[in-house]
Amino acid sequence: MSADRKILLLGKNGQLGWELQRALAPLGTLIALDRHSSEACGDLADLDGLAATVAALRPEAIVNAGAYTAVDKAESDVDTARRINAEAPAALAHAARACGAWLIHYSTDYVFDGSGRDFRDEDAPTGPLNVYGQTKLDGEHAIRASGARHLILRTSWVHAARGGNFARTMLKLAAERERLTVVDDQFGAPTGADLLADLSAHMLREALQRPADADTLSGVFHAVAAGQTSWHAYANHVIDWARRHGQTLAVREIAPVPASTFPTPARRPHNSRLSTGRLQRVFGLTPPPWQAGVDRMLAEVLTPR
Numbered sequence: 001m002s003a004d005r006k007i008l009l010l011g012k013n014g015q016l017g018w019e020l021q022r023a024l025a026p027l028g029t030l031i032a033l034d035r036h037s038s039e040a041c042g043d044l045a046d047l048d049g050l051a052a053t054v055a056a057l058r059p060e061a062i063v064n065a066g067a068y069t070a071v072d073k074a075e076s077d078v079d080t081a082r083r084i085n086a087e088a089p090a091a092l093a094h095a096a097r098a099c100g101a102w103l104i105h106y107s108t109d110y111v112f113d114g115s116g117r118d119f120r121d122e123d124a125p126t127g128p129l130n131v132y133g134q135t136k137l138d139g140e141h142a143i144r145a146s147g148a149r150h151l152i153l154r155t156s157w158v159h160a161a162r163g164g165n166f167a168r169t170m171l172k173l174a175a176e177r178e179r180l181t182v183v184d185d186q187f188g189a190p191t192g193a194d195l196l197a198d199l200s201a202h203m204l205r206e207a208l209q210r211p212a213d214a215d216t217l218s219g220v221f222h223a224v225a226a227g228q229t230s231w232h233a234y235a236n237h238v239i240d241w242a243r244r245h246g247q248t249l250a251v252r253e254i255a256p257v258p259a260s261t262f263p264t265p266a267r268r269p270h271n272s273r274l275s276t277g278r279l280q281r282v283f284g285l286t287p288p289p290w291q292a293g294v295d296r297m298l299a300e301v302l303t304p305r
């Protein structure tokens with residue numbers, strides 16, 4: 001790929017942003033920003049600043065890994081969540097449209113209401129249960145309405161060795177407490193930030209190489225690891241792996257509980273199963289089982305160096 005092709009990455013230091021710094025690097029010249037960057041505005045709260053950054057750089061692709069991801073906090077911090085998750089993507093989409101750039105953006109299983117037991121397709125009806133999910137859905141809608149070429153990857157239960165996530169919370173709690181309670185009636189697929197970054201790079205490369213097919217490639221894609229689990233079974237998997245690999249943990253019991261007895265400010269969907277058929281059909285990409293990514297992440301977190 002041409003080295004003078006500019007790719008703008010926002011949110012470079014989150015779980016996903018960090019992996020995208022690696023995965024996007026071979027596709028061109030990467031300009032990676034976070035909210036504190038001094039070379040250009042990368043603050044997602046500064047909509048005019050974002051527009052100015054895109055207008056000055058005129059990248060061929062904008063990849064937005066930044067988001068307001070504190071699901072419970074969003075319930076009482078609605079304005080900030082909306083600014084970062086809905087208004088910033090809207091501003092990026094308009095700027096992308098103006099310079100003909102692709103916009104790569106990420107969304108979530110939390111745009112759905114979680115009813116039923118089936119794996120959902122991209123065109124299944126949405127119905128977010130919480131502020132985070134609603135603001136992420138509003139971001140999707142703004143991008144689609146902008147007319148910009150876009151790839152929106154809806155993912156779920158993201159983990160990485162670097163960053164905050166459920167698996168790392170379980171490892172910490174298991175070291176401190178004898179008993180954990182973990183919900184066993186919410187189902188989904190833990191998805192590695194490394195996998196998501198690699199899927200993104202493959203998709204963007206294809207999109208950049210096939211400008212005539214922009215309309216058929218553009219759209220929403222479910223991008224999650226294969227298979228399914230509950231948070232409770234995921235916690236068991238993480239703790240079993242850690243024990244088998246020599247960790248000494250305080251935990252003796254991981255009690256399964258219904259979400260109704262684990263009160264949180266935000267409601268969460270029971271069924272977060274997403275079907276990746278469209279990713280396979282359009283881009284020929286087949287995500288591996290979730291366990292492979294989790295085990296790799298655990299090896300990175302727990303293996304002494």
Ligand SMILES: NC(=O)C1=CN([C@@H]2O[C@H](COP(=O)(O)OP(=O)(O)OC[C@H]3O[C@@H](n4cnc5c(N)ncnc54)[C@H](OP(=O)(O)O)[C@@H]3O)[C@@H](O)[C@H]2O)C=CC1
Pocket residue numbers: 010011012013014015016017034035042043044045064065066067068069084105106107108109136154155156157158159163164193
């Ligand atoms: N984490 C998950 O389980 C899931 C995530 N997603 C989506 O995937 C994407 C990546 O998530 P993930 O990497 O896990 O999230 P993280 O929370 O790890 O990273 C989010 C990043 O966004 C940055 N950010 C927040 N506010 C601003 C701002 N005003 N300006 C610039 N940067 C900002 C944060 O920076 P700082 O550290 O400075 O706050 C952080 O680096 C997001 O779109 C998210 O909605 C979808 C499903 C599941």
Ligand SMILES: Cc1cn([C@H]2C[C@H](O)[C@@H](COP(=O)(O)OP(=O)(O)O[C@H]3O[C@@H](C)C(=O)[C@@H](O)[C@H]3O)O2)c(=O)[nH]c1=O
Pocket residue numbers: 069070071108109110155156157158165166169173180181182183186231259262264268
């Ligand atoms: C810490 C803890 C959580 N839980 C429950 C709460 C919740 O239902 C579930 C997961 O907790 P978390 O706080 O990791 O959940 P949450 O932050 O809602 O995770 C979500 O983040 C956003 C950004 C997404 O887009 C989603 O895909 C999803 O990954 O586990 C327990 O049952 N026991 C515990 O000890």
Ligand SMILES: [Mg+2]
Pocket residue numbers: 069070071
């Ligand atoms: Mg969380």
